[in-house]
Amino acid sequence: MKNSLKENAVSFLQMIASGEVREAYRSYIGPDFRHHNPFFRGDADSLMLAMEENANKNPHKILVVKRVIEEGNIVVVHSHVKQKQDDLGGTVVHIFRFHKDLIVEFWDVGQPIPENSPNENGVF
Numbered sequence: 001m002k003n004s005l006k007e008n009a010v011s012f013l014q015m016i017a018s019g020e021v022r023e024a025y026r027s028y029i030g031p032d033f034r035h036h037n038p039f040f041r042g043d044a045d046s047l048m049l050a051m052e053e054n055a056n057k058n059p060h061k062i063l064v065v066k067r068v069i070e071e072g073n074i075v076v077v078h079s080h081v082k083q084k085q086d087d088l089g090g091t092v093v094h095i096f097r098f099h100k101d102l103i104v105e106f107w108d109v110g111q112p113i114p115e116n117s118p119n120e121n122g123v124f
Contacts, residue, residue: 079092
């Protein structure tokens with residue numbers, strides 16, 4: 001039985017967080033992949049190299065998935081990401097567009113978790 005798109009998106013993120021960047025790309029990235037991170041060129045290799053650099057700098061990164069939404073070929077993953085164990089981290093939303101079970105388009109948006117927030121509901 002094949003994985004759902006939700007499972008593919010979460011597996012991709014977990015592999016990236018654990019430093020298995022190239023394996024994640026081999027397993028889940030489609031040939032016409034493009035992304036919308038404004039800090040890097042829009043091709044697969046540029047983002048992959050940036051993810052590898054981040055993994056090398058932060059080998060103990062923690063990713064905790066809070067919710068996953070799938071609608072058609074779009075999957076949205078809302079996560080708590082900590083670069084280091086002691087960080088408060090940030091809330092990150094990853095949006096994936098799939099074609100034939102492979103990621104062909106990717107967006108990511110995040111915000112740091114403030115130390116003192118007046119919101120009693122928290123970020124999650």
